[in-house]
Amino acid sequence: MVNILWAFIWFAVISGILGLLLAFASKVFAVKTDERIEKISECLPGANCGGCGYTGCEALAKAIVEGKADVAACNSASDEKLEEIAAIMGVEAKTPVRYRAQVMCSGTHELAKKKYIYDGIADCVAANKLAGGDKLCPNGCIGLGTCKAACKFDAIHIINGVAAVDYNKCRACGSCVAVCPKQIIKLIPFDSKHWVGCRSSDKGAVTRTYCDVGCIACKMCEKKCPAGAIKVDNFVASIDYEKCIGCGECEKTCPRKIIWSSRAQTDEGLIRDKEGVSDVPAGTAV
Secondary structure (H helix, E strand, C coil): CHHHHHHHHHHHHHHHHHHHHHHHHHHHCCCCCCHHHHHHHHHCCCCCCCCCCCCCHHHHHHHHHCCCCCCCCCCCCCHHHHHHHHHHHCCCCCCCCCEEEEECCCCCCCCECECCCCCCCCCHHHHHCCCCCCECCCCCCCCCCHHHHHCCCCCEEEECCEEEECCCCCCCCCHHHHHCCCCCEEEEECCCCEEECCCCCCCHHHHHHHECCCCCCCCHHHHHCCCCCEEEECCEEEECCCCCCCCCHHHHHCCCCCEEECCCCECCECCCCCCCCCCCCCCCCC
16 A cells, blocks of 8 residues: 555656656747737638638738738738738738639520530539530630639629629639639729620630620720720730729620620629620621
């Protein structure tokens, strides 16, 4: 009994000594962290979306403290949170230009022709490996929701065969842009008035064979734009948002009705039929 008691006493003494040594070592060898990192991390959304170029919110917070990232580097953080981050860093808050994701495709089930019926897993990357997806258009939205699955803000949904973005929920993190196998999702200024819903790079005669509303590079929008903000390059129109004044001339003049107003996209997604859609006027080269 005495032996057991002494064993217990020595065990307690040794444990106490080791505990003190570990506590001392933790103080001596402790890696000091800047308390601002934790404070900034609390201001970030915690989505770890990677849109800032860092592996997660904590990594971004560390980069901000170290001066390697701007205080407004997080697109997903609200203006109020960005102001808090700026205050923590002791700098003036600069309101960043807000962006939104936009899917540059209008090839809904009714308007885009298909080459086969896809009956595989609901993943755009997988479908894209099968002859580029089921749509004849080589640059059309596959519409199986890989972008939706990647979005951490529930801001993108598949409606009528095409991905549609909820502008108010979108934080422009870029996750959808990164995963789209067709590379047809772009980040554009949040207050952009118009966008071209097509990324076809084929000549007009070819585009007509697989889409009822695809851009045929007629250049009517380019000729009508008073600001020189829209150009046709590689057989598809695109808008320079630094020049665009939002007048709407491009939307009015497009014979294929492929230029959309930001107000046109409703909760039901892209709603457009063949009514009013025409080819280029006679004598116009494509």
